[in-house]
Amino acid sequence: MIRFIQLKCILICFISYYECAAQQVAKLKTHHGVYLSVSGGAMQGKINGYTNTGVASISGTGTEFDVQVGGALTPRWILHGIFTGKYLSSPTINNTTFPSTYAVNESVIGLGVTRYTHRNYFIAGNIGTGYFSFSDRRSKSTTDNGLSFFFKAGREWWLTRHLAAGLALTYGRTKLINKTDNGTKEKWNSGRFGVVLQITLN
Numbered sequence: 001m002i003r004f005i006q007l008k009c010i011l012i013c014f015i016s017y018y019e020c021a022a023q024q025v026a027k028l029k030t031h032h033g034v035y036l037s038v039s040g041g042a043m044q045g046k047i048n049g050y051t052n053t054g055v056a057s058i059s060g061t062g063t064e065f066d067v068q069v070g071g072a073l074t075p076r077w078i079l080h081g082i083f084t085g086k087y088l089s090s091p092t093i094n095n096t097t098f099p100s101t102y103a104v105n106e107s108v109i110g111l112g113v114t115r116y117t118h119r120n121y122f123i124a125g126n127i128g129t130g131y132f133s134f135s136d137r138r139s140k141s142t143t144d145n146g147l148s149f150f151f152k153a154g155r156e157w158w159l160t161r162h163l164a165a166g167l168a169l170t171y172g173r174t175k176l177i178n179k180t181d182n183g184t185k186e187k188w189n190s191g192r193f194g195v196v197l198q199i200t201l202n
Contacts, residue, residue: 029158030075031116037200039152039168040065043086045192047104047132052184055094058104062088064170064194066150068114068124072202078114082126083107084150084172086192105133106174106190108148120157120164126150130174132188143188146176156200163201170194 043064049056063086070080086106091098110128130148134141154168175189 029161031072031078031202032075033072033202035068035070035072035078035080035200035202037068037080037114037198037202038065039170039196039198041170041194041196043170043172043192043194045190047106047188047190047192050187052180052186058088058091058093060088060091062086064172064192064196066152066170066196068112076116076118078116078202080112080114081110082112082128082150083109084126084130086172086194102136103134105135106172106192107131107133108150108172108174110148110150112150114152116156119155120166121155122153122166122168124150124152131176132174132190143178143186144176146174146188148172148174152196154196154198156198163199166198166200168196168198170196 041064042061044061047058064084066082066084068080068082070078072078087103089103090100091102091104108128108130110126112124112126114122114124116122126149128148129145131145132143150172152168152170154166156164156166158164171193173191178186178188180186
């Protein structure tokens with residue numbers, strides 16, 4: 001009887017210790033404090049322009065990156081600012097492929113939130129202002145700003161107590177009206193998908 005009570009006490013102590021240790025590990029590997037996330041990868045999609053000279057359809061595969069800086073509201077909810085950039089060289093414009101010296105960029109700055117699950121899947125939504133720029137070796141032109149949305153969903157895996165790495169799918173859209181120097185108005189919009197690697201420090 002005494003041995004049974006001793007074994008029962010040992011078992012209770014072991015279970016309590018295990019639960020405490022598991023809670024401590026879960027606490028260590030959660031999002032808290034300052035949040036910094038950087039991702040980059042490939043993107044593809046279209047930019048459409050409606051100008052006084054006609055319609056421009058720009059497509060191709062390029063690169064994208066984004067930086068998110070903010071803080072954890074809770075272990076699952078992150079509030080952050082975001083900057084995203086998309087770079088496309090040698091684009092195809094109205095079925096004509098331009099040389100690599102010609103580039104089309106899209107830049108967005110905004111504010112967003114990221115929601116994590118207990119398995120570290122995440123989804124992020126951002127809203128901000130964005131613009132397009134067109135450049136070659138001799139000149140560069142930039143549109144006015146417009147409304148932008150940027151969404152990202154994926155999963156991260158903890159590498160250390162504060163560092164995680166993951167994969168994600170992205171979708172970004174910018175829509176704007178650009179006023180040219182001669183007073184005419186152009187309508188531009190984009191819709192592009194991406195696949196990125198992500199590193200998060202939190």
